[in-house]
Amino acid sequence: MKRVYGMAIRMVLASLALMFATGAGADVFVQCPGDTDGDGVIDDFTDPEYLAHPNAVCMSITGGDGFINMADTTVTGGARGRQLYMFGFADVTGVPPLDVIDVGTTAAEFPAPSIVVNEGEELYLTLTNVGMAYRPDLDDPHTVHWHGYADAAPVFDGLPDVSISVHMGGSLTYYYQVRGPGTYMYHCHVEATEHMQMGMLGQLYVKAAQDQLADGTNLNGFIHHDGYQYAYNDGDGSTYYDVDFPIQMSSMDPEFHDASEATQPLPFALMNDTYAMLNGRGYPESINTAELANTENGVVSQQQNALVEANAGEKVLLRISNLSITEYFTLMSPQIPMRVVGVGASQLRGTGGADLSYKTNSVNVGGGQSFDAILDTDDVAPGTYFLYTTNLNFLSNNTEERGGIMTEIVIHP
Amino acid sequence: MKTETDTALRHVSALRRIAASILMLAGLIVGGTAQAVISGTTGVNFDLTAKEGYVSMGDGATVYIWGYALDGGNVQLPGPTLIVTEGETITVTLHNDLAEAVSITFPGQTDVTTTGADSEGYLAGEAAATGGEVTYTFTATRPGTYQYHSGSNVGLQIEMGLSGALIIKPNAMNQAYNHPSTAFHQEYLFFLQELDPHIHTAVEAGLTPNLAERRAQYWLINGRSGPDTFFDDNIPWLPTQPYGAMARTHPNETVLMRVVGAGLDVHSFHTHGANFRVLARDGRMRETIPGVSGADAGLSDFTLTVAPGQTYDATWSWRGEDLGWDIFGHAPGDPCEPSGEECDPASPIYDHGKAIPVWLPEQQFLTFGGFWSGSPFLGQEGALPVGEGGLNLDGGYFYMWHSHIEAELVNFDIAPGGMMTMMIVEAPGVPIP
Ligand SMILES: [Cu+2]
Ligand SMILES: [Cu+2]
Numbered sequence: 051m052k053r054v055y056g057m058a059i060r061m062v063l064a065s066l067a068l069m070f071a072t073g074a075g076a077d078v079f080v081q082c083p084g085d086t087d088g089d090g091v092i093d094d095f096t097d098p099e100y101l102a103h104p105n106a107v108c109m110s111i112t113g114g115d116g117f118i119n120m121a122d123t124t125v126t127g128g129a130r131g132r133q134l135y136m137f138g139f140a141d142v143t144g145v146p147p148l149d150v151i152d153v154g155t156t157a158a159e160f161p162a163p164s165i166v167v168n169e170g171e172e173l174y175l176t177l178t179n180v181g182m183a184y185r186p187d188l189d190d191p192h193t194v195h196w197h198g199y200a201d202a203a204p205v206f207d208g209l210p211d212v213s214i215s216v217h218m219g220g221s222l223t224y225y226y227q228v229r230g231p232g233t234y235m236y237h238c239h240v241e242a243t244e245h246m247q248m249g250m251l252g253q254l255y256v257k258a259a260q261d262q263l264a265d266g267t268n269l270n271g272f273i274h275h276d277g278y279q280y281a282y283n284d285g286d287g288s289t290y291y292d293v294d295f296p297i298q299m300s301s302m303d304p305e306f307h308d309a310s311e312a313t314q315p316l317p318f319a320l321m322n323d324t325y326a327m328l329n330g331r332g333y334p335e336s337i338n339t340a341e342l343a344n345t346e347n348g349v350v351s352q353q354q355n356a357l358v359e360a361n362a363g364e365k366v367l368l369r370i371s372n373l374s375i376t377e378y379f380t381l382m383s384p385q386i387p388m389r390v391v392g393v394g395a396s397q398l399r400g401t402g403g404a405d406l407s408y409k410t411n412s413v414n415v416g417g418g419q420s421f422d423a424i425l426d427t428d429d430v431a432p433g434t435y436f437l438y439t440t441n442l443n444f445l446s447n448n449t450e451e452r453g454g455i456m457t458e459i460v461i462h463p
Numbered sequence: 464m465k466t467e468t469d470t471a472l473r474h475v476s477a478l479r480r481i482a483a484s485i486l487m488l489a490g491l492i493v494g495g496t497a498q499a500v501i502s503g504t505t506g507v508n509f510d511l512t513a514k515e516g517y518v519s520m521g522d523g524a525t526v527y528i529w530g531y532a533l534d535g536g537n538v539q540l541p542g543p544t545l546i547v548t549e550g551e552t553i554t555v556t557l558h559n560d561l562a563e564a565v566s567i568t569f570p571g572q573t574d575v576t577t578t579g580a581d582s583e584g585y586l587a588g589e590a591a592a593t594g595g596e597v598t599y600t601f602t603a604t605r606p607g608t609y610q611y612h613s614g615s616n617v618g619l620q621i622e623m624g625l626s627g628a629l630i631i632k633p634n635a636m637n638q639a640y641n642h643p644s645t646a647f648h649q650e651y652l653f654f655l656q657e658l659d660p661h662i663h664t665a666v667e668a669g670l671t672p673n674l675a676e677r678r679a680q681y682w683l684i685n686g687r688s689g690p691d692t693f694f695d696d697n698i699p700w701l702p703t704q705p706y707g708a709m710a711r712t713h714p715n716e717t718v719l720m721r722v723v724g725a726g727l728d729v730h731s732f733h734t735h736g737a738n739f740r741v742l743a744r745d746g747r748m749r750e751t752i753p754g755v756s757g758a759d760a761g762l763s764d765f766t767l768t769v770a771p772g773q774t775y776d777a778t779w780s781w782r783g784e785d786l787g788w789d790i791f792g793h794a795p796g797d798p799c800e801p802s803g804e805e806c807d808p809a810s811p812i813y814d815h816g817k818a819i820p821v822w823l824p825e826q827q828f829l830t831f832g833g834f835w836s837g838s839p840f841l842g843q844e845g846a847l848p849v850g851e852g853g854l855n856l857d858g859g860y861f862y863m864w865h866s867h868i869e870a871e872l873v874n875f876d877i878a879p880g881g882m883m884t885m886m887i888v889e890a891p892g893v894p895i896p
Contacts, residue, residue, distance in 0.1 A: 191830040198765040205839035212834040212861035220828025223821040227787035243869045319876045375869035394764030402759040404751045416731030416768035418867025
């Protein structure tokens with residue numbers, strides 16, 4: 051099986067290379083003001099285009115396929131658990147345009163490369179479709195949907211039915227004026243059930259403009275200092291935090307992925323996710339801080355972990371989201387209460403300014419929902435605490451017990 | 464077990480269906496009459512009959528249902544949307560053509576009196592099997608969005624389709640409640656439910672289905688699964704599913720969304736385009752000072768998780784704010800059209816004369832959606848390859864509103880479909896019927 055794939059992949063890569071070398075099919079075109087060599091990195095700060103957009107930030111990603119491994123190593127008995135074929139995004143910021151197809155092919159990451167931007171920036175996000183090398187029968191386009199972007203225009207909303215999506219070999223640069231702070235998410239919206247099940251999803255959050263205030267600014271009695279960070283532009287320091295951790299829940303159905311890899315009919319009606327993950331990993335890999343390479347082609351495709359670490363007394367912002375396409379998850383912090391200060395990238399305030407934030411040990415997170423929750427570790431003894439789903443059937447990696455949506459919060463003295 | 468031939472046939476029929484849909488859509492959506500008001504039946508006396516019938520799914524499948532019919536007419540899914548006004552005394556007479564007892568319960572209505580019940584029932588007095596009758600009377604005390612559903616053999620009868628929406632309007636026009644914070648320009652109903660066709664097949668065959676094995680395969684808004692949700696109300700080929708789910712508004716106008724969790728499963732309903740703000744849950748405003756402040760304590764969010772039996776009222780508005788480019792595609796010296804707002808720095812859609820800061824790819828690198836006008840600008844059309852687009856002749860901005868449990872965006876094994884519809888932001892001046 052593997053050998054056949056290996057042959058096929060080489061043939062596809064060869065034909066892709068040939069196609070793109072003759073200029074017939076590829077047009078990697080990364081748009082970024084002040085970027086003179088097309089790699090998505092601003093290198094000329096005197097460029098008139100850059101001067102016209104001095105708040106520009108750029109990122110270049112590819113859409114394609116690749117592999118990850120699940121955390122059920124006691125089942126496989128190896129260093130990595132079950133291997134899954136996936137569709138996904140890869141970060142190619144800094145890669146010269148002529149190399150983007152090569153570098154991006156079969157390099158999909160899970161979750162997708164994180165997009166972290168500051169309010170007031172202009173994000174130029176280029177998506178290049180490198181094709182699915184292991185599925186040469188597919189010529190699917192891809193998109194980026196910034197889930198929750200307020201007042202989105204369809205051209206940059208990534209919904210293929212109402213917009214444009216990018217073919218294999220092409221690039222589309224999405225432009226976003228970055229506004230409201232908070233926790234969003236992003237994913238491909240092409241054939242959303244399939245492409246999202248296959249893994250085209252990731253973290254996206256916006257840091258508040260209030261972080262940039264001048265040292266000593268008085269926020270209604272709260273004195274801002276350099277380095278202070280806030281979940282929202284709260285005007286009173288009520289969403290201050292010391293460290294933040296994105297915690298994205300997701301899940302996968304291995305049978306669906308195997309069917310896709312083997313070019314079999316996809317089991318939509320029988321979809322049954324049995325690997326539940328935090329930031330792309332089931333426990334115990336969720337607390338392993340190493341970047342992990344897959345067993346198919348050695349690409350480091352699981353770069354994130356979900357270990358939460360802070361010093362006693364610090365305020366820890368958890369940016370919680372759920373991009374499972376089958377499950378609702380309740381996320382529980384049993385020992386350290388969470389103060390929920392925002393949902394849906396909106397501060398929990400009423401229209402008249404009423405404080406609607408609340409303290410809780412658990413949040414119920416539907417698909418496509420996000421919560422900003424602050425752990426106050428003032429009265430917490432140093433030690434290791436847990437954060438896990440109380441949908442206890444998902445505390446497993448498929449058939450392996452002790453896995454799934456579980457991670458640790460380590461409070462240092 | 465389904466055979467591969469079954470699956471193949473389903474695919475063919477779904478493709479035909481979608482091809483046909485696209486042709487019909489061109490006439491029905493684009494030149495269509497998507498109503499800015501909620502379709503339903505108004506009045507104070509309602510005559511409903513519980514009976515059997517069939518509905519059609521987005522993949523062309525036919526599903527046997529039980530439902531409520533109005534005035535002895537077609538069975539329908541969902542039941543007739545009953546639209547009444549605060550303070551009125553409402554009488555609902557239920558006739559039963561089914562072979563088991565049925566009833567209606569009105570969650571949230573506090574003074575329901577039942578007359579002529581044939582049996583006590585579980586949650587409500589019942590009309591006996593095959594010919595029974597019962598009458599319910601209540602005062603529509605509190606404005607809001609509610610549902611009604613059978614109170615008999617509830618797990619099965621809800622699955623079979625015996626539910627509907629009840630909307631109580633305040634005396635104030637164009638408000639959801641008696642407070643100006645709930646004012647709106649357009650209102651739409653999103654009645655969310657799902658069904659498992661195997662249960663329906665078993666019931667039709669006279670078998671007793673095992674509800675414990677229920678696994679929904681169709682996900683519906685207003686009784687239809689996508690793409691049928693895109694069609695107008697009362698289209699002739701869906702006689703038992705009279706309610707469409709397409710919605711329309713203009714920039715800066717306020718849409719009232721009335722969302723009902725009517726099935727047996729939870730749904731996460733995502734609004735592309737902008738956050739909504741919750742006004743009320745289960746017919747009660749979210750207020751900081753009850754009776755005084757109005758709906759000032761609701762959340763702003765981009766996904767609404769609705770549990771079975773819950774209702775939400777929320778407002779939604781697309782402002783085109785601060786995008787960094789002129790959504791009308793003007794050059795700096797161009798006149799301020801169509802509304803003048805885009806030249807007013809105080810207006811949210813102020814970005815006059817600013818170009819989109821990126822080039823869009825050449826057509827050969829793009830796939831085009833049917834609802835793509837060919838132009839990134841509101842109210843405009845652009846060049847499209849032959850056979851692409853075509854469903855958006857007014858150049859509106861289309862936003863999908865859908866379940867963000869994307870496994871629900873299918874009709875049985877066929878994607879896309881399921882719990883999805885479109886919200887259209889039309890250019891200023893484009894009439895919304
Ligand atoms: Cu995709
Ligand atoms: Cu989304």
